[in-house]
Amino acid sequence: MIEKTDLSFERAVLIGIVTREQDEDKLEEYLDELEFLTYTAGGEVIKRFSQKMDVPNPKTFIGTGKMEEVREFVKENDIGAVIFDDELSPAQQKNVEKILKVKILDRTGLILDIFAQRAKTSYARTQVELAQYEYLLPRLAGMWTHLERQRGGIGMRGPGETEIETDRRIVRDKISLLKKKLATIDKQMEVQRGNRGQLVRVALVGYTNVGKSTLMNVVSKSDVFAENKLFATLDTTVRKVVIRNLPFLLTDTVGFIRKLPTQLVESFKSTLDEVREADLLLHVVDISHPNFEDHIDSVNQILTEIEALGKPTIMVFNKIDAYKPEKLDEDDLMTERTSAHYSLKEWKKTWMNRMGENVLFISALNKDNLEDFRKKVYEAVREIHITRFPYNNFLYPEYDKYGEQKE
Numbered sequence: 001m002i003e004k005t006d007l008s009f010e011r012a013v014l015i016g017i018v019t020r021e022q023d024e025d026k027l028e029e030y031l032d033e034l035e036f037l038t039y040t041a042g043g044e045v046i047k048r049f050s051q052k053m054d055v056p057n058p059k060t061f062i063g064t065g066k067m068e069e070v071r072e073f074v075k076e077n078d079i080g081a082v083i084f085d086d087e088l089s090p091a092q093q094k095n096v097e098k099i100l101k102v103k104i105l106d107r108t109g110l111i112l113d114i115f116a117q118r119a120k121t122s123y124a125r126t127q128v129e130l131a132q133y134e135y136l137l138p139r140l141a142g143m144w145t146h147l148e149r150q151r152g153g154i155g156m157r158g159p160g161e162t163e164i165e166t167d168r169r170i171v172r173d174k175i176s177l178l179k180k181k182l183a184t185i186d187k188q189m190e191v192q193r194g195n196r197g198q199l200v201r202v203a204l205v206g207y208t209n210v211g212k213s214t215l216m217n218v219v220s221k222s223d224v225f226a227e228n229k230l231f232a233t234l235d236t237t238v239r240k241v242v243i244r245n246l247p248f249l250l251t252d253t254v255g256f257i258r259k260l261p262t263q264l265v266e267s268f269k270s271t272l273d274e275v276r277e278a279d280l281l282l283h284v285v286d287i288s289h290p291n292f293e294d295h296i297d298s299v300n301q302i303l304t305e306i307e308a309l310g311k312p313t314i315m316v317f318n319k320i321d322a323y324k325p326e327k328l329d330e331d332d333l334m335t336e337r338t339s340a341h342y343s344l345k346e347w348k349k350t351w352m353n354r355m356g357e358n359v360l361f362i363s364a365l366n367k368d369n370l371e372d373f374r375k376k377v378y379e380a381v382r383e384i385h386i387t388r389f390p391y392n393n394f395l396y397p398e399y400d401k402y403g404e405q406k407e
């Protein structure tokens, strides 16, 4: 059962490791994101711990000395949850919990918790519940049993809250039941999608919190919930949008994140069908985020996973109003100039330039360059539309030949 608990502020610490593939800067970035996730889940990060190690300790993930340091801190600072950036094995989770005697979460558990908190419709709730049970199944033995289950808070929403459900068999039954329920909904959704006719389908995709819903709202006059937290959107909204007189369907859906739990990708399969079946993708990027290039990679990786990569795509670089390059003093000869110092103009000359026509720079919030957006989307949709309805080619002239509204 998914439970919506209003969270009292929970004090948490974060733990990450520095490895050969993941240097200190990268770790900091990842922990920044983990802190944002914690905040979204309702927690407050009191301290971050990190340790250099080539391979994680198979028993406790971090080393014994570091663990002792964490244990003391947790005890002295009234910490309610310890959150690891990496996925812990069920055994590691159990061992660490025994030592620290507080809730132990990994990144996957935290993301699942946020999804549980945010799922509003019965469809989204069913999908999240399935992912939670799949995650729970291998972790059942000894999980949380010695903790007060009533306390609630981060990681305590959803399955695992009642004693009975700690039985594997019950969880397995639950999983197959949820799968059946989802299969029924999936069929209905498929029929619904079929009923939409042959209109060109455009999907907004992108990392979480980049402004997809905000953009959806400004171009379609809809009222999709948007806020500065992660995973504001879990359900899919489809709107008919008309640019000039060319109609098409625009879909806003769940955002992606680095290491999006596989359980979620699987159980959100039909939500993501909207993306898989789209004719055109608008890949929205928050260019004001220092890691926007990594975000693009994460999104492309998930698109590959759901077999949606390689579709016609327009890259929409959003939040240009908030883009601020790092400053470099002219007489500073020591600091190396990196892409963090690029102006937008310089960015446009990089790999972005090689993407040709299919790149846009906008601010959905300030409504900057939206005319450019409309024009590019119009052209791309038109191209698909006239292959589908060749006879009304003349109805949809090139954007610029549109007479009165010409730019």
Ligand SMILES: Nc1nc2c(ncn2[C@@H]2O[C@H](COP(=O)(O)OP(=O)(O)OP(=O)(O)O)[C@@H](O)[C@H]2O)c(=O)[nH]1
Pocket: 206, 207, 208, 209, 210, 211, 212, 213, 214, 215, 225, 226, 227, 228, 229, 230, 231, 232, 233, 234, 253, 254, 255, 256, 318, 319, 320, 321, 322, 362, 363, 364, 365, 366
């Ligand atoms: N500065 C600035 N902020 C923006 C812009 N567009 C959106 N935002 C803000 O970014 C935050 C996230 O916006 P959403 O539209 O919820 O983002 P989303 O991509 O739908 O996020 P998820 O549904 O969580 O995946 C909100 O606080 C918006 O107000 C923009 O162009 N500039």
Ligand SMILES: [Mg+2]
Pocket: 212, 213, 214, 225, 226, 232, 233, 253, 255
């Ligand atoms: Mg959204």
